[in-house]
Amino acid sequence: MAVNGTSAQGSSGAATVAELVQAQWGDHRAGAKYGDLVLTHHELAGGAAARAALLGELLPRGAPPHLGVLLGNVPEYPLWLSAAALAGAAVAGINPTRRGPELARDIGHTDCALLITERALLPLLAGPGLPLPPERILVVDDPAYRELLGPYEGATPGEIAAGRGALCTPTPASRMLLYFTSGSTGAPKAAVCTQGRLAAAGHALAGQLGVRRDDVHYLCMPMFHGNAVIAGWAPALARGAAVALRPRFSASAFLPDVRRYGATYFTYVGRAVQYLLATPPAPDDRDHPLRRGFGTEAGSVDAARFAERFGVRLTEGYGSSEGGAAIQRTPDTPPGAIGRPAPGGDLAVVDPETGDELPRGRLDPAGRLLNGDRAIGELVNRGRSSFEGYWRNAEATAARTRGRGEGRVGAGWYWTGDLFFRDTEGFFHFVGRTDDRLRVDSENLAAAMIENILARYAPAAGVAVYAVPDPVAGDQVMAALALRDGAVFDPDDFVAFLAAQPDLGTKMAPRFVRTMDALPVTATHKVHRVALRRAGFRCPDPVWWSPVTSAGPAPAVPAGSAYRPFTAEDRSALLALYRAHDRAALLDR
Known part of the structure; x- marks a missing residue:
């Protein structure tokens, strides 16, 4: 026919x-x-x-x-x-x-x-x-x-x-x-x-997302990146749907474009969603033909805000850019989870050092992870992988599949480089990148988990969490808060907010808080964590900190107990401490 x-x-x-x-x-x-x-x-x-x-x-x-x-x-x-x-x-x-x-x-x-x-x-x-x-x-x-x-x-x-x-x-x-x-x-x-x-990706996503021939896919993410091509253009091509193009993403032009083109679907990254939420609300925010957004790293708080304001459900997806692992959303996938393994994959969350599969994540009635210190690890595919390698980079290709450590733990697996946990029902939850891991007082933390908590802080329009080296060992937590128009950072209010978060672990509170007008982003509209991490507390924006006051065997004052401005004198004294422990070079990593 x-x-x-x-x-x-x-x-x-x-x-x-x-x-x-x-x-x-x-x-x-x-x-x-x-x-x-x-x-x-x-x-x-x-x-x-x-x-x-x-x-x-x-x-x-x-x-x-x-x-x-x-x-x-x-x-x-x-x-x-x-x-x-x-x-x-x-x-x-x-x-x-x-x-x-x-x-x-x-x-x-x-x-x-x-x-x-x-x-x-x-x-x-x-x-x-x-x-x-x-x-x-x-x-x-x-x-x-x-x-x-x-x-x-x-x-x-x-x-x-x-x-x-x-x-x-x-x-x-x-x-x-x-x-x-x-x-x-x-x-x-x-x-x-x-x-x-x-x-195959086009066919699979078109089926998973219910793409129809009369759909219009709005391509506002850059096409030099896999997000727009694999998750936007390919499903449209597979179903005979149309595409609408914008040269580069614009939050202010988003809804006018959607209405003009009759767009029903779009792809996103988390930062783009934050840009859209930062636009002034309007009474016609729900007057559009959009049915669904598909992307990554929006976070449960921002996804809920987006659905409430624009009436559009955001579907978080996961498929490593290299094709080594994929997770599909199923009808019974709970809020906050991405889904179950795509057919053919044997996915597991493992300790990146030992390769041992980690315990399942336990969630409270509000969906908050209770045992993140034990349940969060690296996602691996122990089964068949569609990873096709890197062009002219045999070393990087081998690093994805040849395992870890001298004993080559997990040789033959596909190591995604992404942090996940798997809940007791078998659903996978994205947590962050392995590059975003922090080790505070010998405890492994995931930056994205802390970000999801800090995203509830009303004065913040955007949040990024990253590690700064501890002067002695491990890392300390630093958070960058992009404040909403007219908002100011109140340290006492922030301490009260932290104290009210039941899922904020004892090591998760930021030692440093940087306040700024907007978070730096990459060309693909992701938060530029490398720039934030390298600047650390040596940045031009205001920084507040919760200093370690213990000088002896008594326990140090925990981060988040109180915040005060980080002064030039504080900076000089802290840098001297890094030099004394021969760790100053780590600040430029």
Whole structure:
């Protein structure tokens, strides 16, 4: 049975992204919306075919068929993704917030033989070190680009599939994406995603989220990152839904865009949700067609606030960027949990040092974790994994699967690098990244768990928790609070708030509190924890602290007992203590 010239069987059972693109041909419904521009699915498929034919001419034979895409979320982005799929090429998403040698490194590391960009981003490519000559850079809003593309405008997906212009016949094993993971240290790693894995992810998420052909997916997260492509574009492509594009995220433009495009679904990261909640409330906040948001790290407090204000449920999902582990939401998943393991995975929460599976997390009636010190560990997949490695980084690839320690504990498992606990009913709860672990007085803590508690503090619009080294051993807890407009930090009020939180463990109260107007964020709108951690208490914003006053065997005054301003004299004395214990270098880690 065909609908608008599209085989429903071919689309739903497509094993490659190329097949999904071909299934668009003949479908004259709206497929992409951008400002006043509307492209049908048929036009998208034809545009992709023309670009695939051009790729066949421009990409050198004998080299990896890779092209870099340095664009905002404009229609050319999904067109080039589709073109690469048809041609059997791979797209490397290039981050426009990178600069100079870092940007050149990303392009060179992924062996891009061609770069697609726009005039507004050309200044980023100025200077020495760019691994591409000017003739290998296509500027999509330059008249010369249209002239170059002109001779190929008549190409069809069928002709590409039959061999015209294709570099190879795409298979499920063909590389499709090389997208950089946002690691906290070192150069970003380019994770490989094949056509088969991306198509399968699109099918799975479309089914899990109930995506319909008449849906419109609002793509406001950057498409150089896996969030927008894997969780936004791919499910829309798999179901024949439309996408609406915004060049970059804007909290003030969010609802106007949703209404203008009739958007029913969007993807998010936690910080973007905080931006939306920080906009002034309006009586028509629920006047929109949105049904669902899907993303990560919103936190239960912000998710509840979002649902109450906008009438939209946020569904937290989990699938490691590298494809090594996935958790699916089921109808019986309780609030705050992500779900159960996807089929084929053997997921467990283990002690990262020993590999031993940890006890189940116990929750009180309000859903608060009671034994986080024993239940929180690293999520591993002990079964079949779809991890496809990092491009040109065998060491990092091996580190994901070869276990830990001299005895190689857990060799053959996929180690996610993420902190979770599993409740007594078997549901998995995301806690944070392993980089966000703190060790306070020999007790392991997770920053995200403390953040979820501090998010209840009414004057705070945003919260980030991170470790600063203790002057003697381990870590101390520091919190950055982005205060709401007009709010001031009252230390006595904050102490009273901490005392009223029943799930705040004895080691969780912040030793330092930094107050600021807004939290720093990365290009993907995640809190820039590396910048916060490196600044620590040596920052320009006001810092309050609960100093350790014990100088002898008596127990020290616990953090959170009282706060006072952290003065220049305090800073000098504390830095001297770090130097005395030879730990000053840790402040710059």
